[in-house]
Amino acid sequence: MGEQSNLKDKIEAGLRDEDSRRGRQKALSVIKPGIVRMGDLEPELRDRLREIKESSLADLSRLLDEAVCSLKDNGCRVLVADSHEEAIQYIKEIVRQGLVVKSKTNAGQEIGISRYLKEQGAEVIETDLGDRINQLAKSGASHSLAPAIHIPIERVAELFSSETGEKLECNTEVLVGAARKNLRGYLERADVGITGANAIVAETGSILLTENEGNIRAVSGMPPVHIVIAGVEKIVSSLEDALVVARAAAVYGLGQDIGTYVSVISGTGRCGGSTQQEAAGGLGPREVHVVLLRQGREKAIRDGFAPALYCINCGSCLNFCPVYTEIGEKFGSKYLGGRGAVFAAFHDQLQKAEEAGLDLCLGCGKCQEVCPAGINIAEMVMRLRAKVVEEKGLKPNKRLLVSLLTEDDPRRKAESARDFLKTAVSKDRLFPEVAKRTFPESAKGRSPVENPVLRVSFFAGCGVNFLRPQLGLALLDVLAAQNVEVVWHENEACCGMPLLKNGAVQEALALAKRNIALLAKDDCDYLLFVCPACAAAVKNEWPLLAAREGTGLAKQAQNLAEKVMDANRFLTEILALKGEWPGGKSKVTYHDPCYLARGLGVREEPRRLLQAIKGLELVEMAEPDSCCGFASSFSFDYYDLSKRIGLRKAEMIERTGADFVATSCPGCMIHLADGLHHLASDKRVFHTIELAAAAVKGGSK
Ligand code: SF4
Ligand code: SF4
Secondary structure, eight states, X not given: OHHHHHXXXXXXXXXXXXXXXXXXXXXXXXXXXXXXXXXXXXHHHHHHHHHHHHHHHHTHHHHHHHHHHHHHHTTOEEEEESSHHHHHHHHHHHHTTSEEEEOOOHHHHHHTHHHHHHHTTOEEEEOSHHHHHHHHHTOOOSSSSSTTTTSOHHHHXXXXXXXXXXXXXXXXXXXXXXXXXXXXXXXXXXXXEEEOOSEEETTTTEEEEEESSSHHHHHXXXXXXXXXXXXXXXXXXXXXXXXXXXXXXXXXXXXXXXXXXXXXXXXXXXXXXXXXXXXXXXXXXXXXXXXXXXXXXXXXXXXXXXXXXXXXXXOHHHHHOHHHHHHGGGSBSSSBHHHHHHHHHHHSOHHHHHHHTGGGOOOOXXXXXXXXXXXXXXXXHHHHHHHHHHHHOOOHHHHHHHHHHHXXXXXXXXXXXXXXXXXXXXXTOOOXXXXXXXXXXXXXXXXXXXXXXXXXXXXXXXXXXXXXHHHHHHHHHHHHHXXXXXXXXXXXXXXXXXXXXXXXXXXXXXXXXXXXXXXXXXOOSOEEESOHHHHHIIXXXXXXXXXXXXXXXXXXXXXXXXXEEEHHHIIIIISOOOEEOTTSSEEEEEOOOHIIIIISOOSHHHXXXXXXXXXXXXOOOSXXXXXXXXXXXXXXXXXXXHHHHHHHHHHHHHHHTOSEEEESOHHHHHHHHHHHHHTTOOOEEEEHHHXXXXXHHTOOO
């Protein structure tokens, strides 16, 4: 339980930090629209970056050798460091007790270079404005590119006033001017400049750096010695590829076309500048050292986590991550956010990944969508959680959930669910009770469809079976009205998605096997769902799980995966359903469930379904596809954070002025209703299938 209680402390601190929250919101409200706008203008940039990263990583050992040769040909001294200790030792010997000016270097931060240099008596000055503020405030970074957004301007004025010895006005221009003047003094006197690298070109031995403040150019050009610290994954084949990296960093970092400064360094000062004055006069440093860090990266590649190394540290994933949005830098470690937890597993150990918040990722997948390299953090998080379970077994609270979800008798399962909810649901949470009758019990005795035009199979899922049987009944109503016969199973097992999310792979496989045996007998062309998490499990996860058991089961799982169809899609594409809303003209807004929008790519169909209902007007909310914060067991384990995410969503819904909200997931329904309840809103939440049922029946809501 240790990591979990530490995480709870971090969450609490994050939720309490109002300064950080305000700063973050202000920064994100500016950065996010810029990234979306620029990303839309440059759709091919992502593909190009991904191709470059894939091919560079696939050819890493050759490119590394080539880069080392080219860098040396340019007069650079090169160390390929296997570990952080090796890198630190090398840099400490160059720096000794000198004055070091430093700009952003992620790899430098990863190895904690500033601390080691200070310990041996060197003076280290950060030159990035945000990093300098943090250094003076003795604070850590709260964002990859805007590291001091958690510090209010009034505090910045105090810090710079005490540093310069004059009372500075609380005004951005004044403060930036004062910081620049002060930093210039350090830059002119510095013995060593330390930078990172956005890319290193194997072919030419060039180091590419992009930025907006100009400090990196000064740090790399003014002191007589320049040290570059970069992970080996920064190596790309050509200068053209390096420029794509620089563009992606600008577009996805701050929504800019290109960074204000792009520097290409190809070796030492040509005229052999040996003093600060010569270097500052444009001659460049007399020594350039390039430290290329391996530190766990090859292990990441061996273990199938190579895409983690595609990261260009643009921070786009953070800007759109619901967890980061609420608790900022408390999510992650040396690298922030969900990717920080993933990187920690390789740069350090699995234990560090847990401390960084491996458990806090919602698995919503939004980060992959906005990542220029398309890194699937949620999938890597799931695999690492499975590794944790493999090494340490399930934690007690997870064991309880797993034993509930693997219970095969529906009556006993309902009883266990009642007991589970008594302890797992926070007192202030609005959460439905376990239904008196399960979906199969409620649906028993319905008249069969005569002369059906189609026969479909329906997988209800635990949410429908035990909490919201009315959703299954609504689907039966709509389909009966269209002469479609439905097959379902009384002893259906859980789809296994909540287990997979908690790393319980073996248990999820056992459930998949039970379900595959049941469903494979249905002679239907379509397997329908009103819960997208279940649909995503059958479509995306069962084939992978079944492949562990051999080709027979894998083939059955694949057959089922191909039949998966979300109910919205079935109603719009196959049945072209139309109806009339019985409640008079009403405005409805729609929330995209993560597993439906990103897991299955179903975004338009629910909207088309709503628009096919006469009398309903669809009004979009801001960020309709941002996660509601439910994320199955996450909302039980970390309710305070989950509630805050839900509240933000509820505010977006409220601002639309819609009469009610529709969604297509039983879990989202629960959490949206809870969020609206905490906002004291009287808006009701419906599943699209309920609205469709009311529209075809002409009943009243
Ligand atoms: S999957 Fe969602 S919660 Fe997890 S890191 Fe990505 S955006 Fe954040
Ligand atoms: S994971 Fe992707 S979005 Fe996040 S910092 Fe890395 S490259 Fe940028």
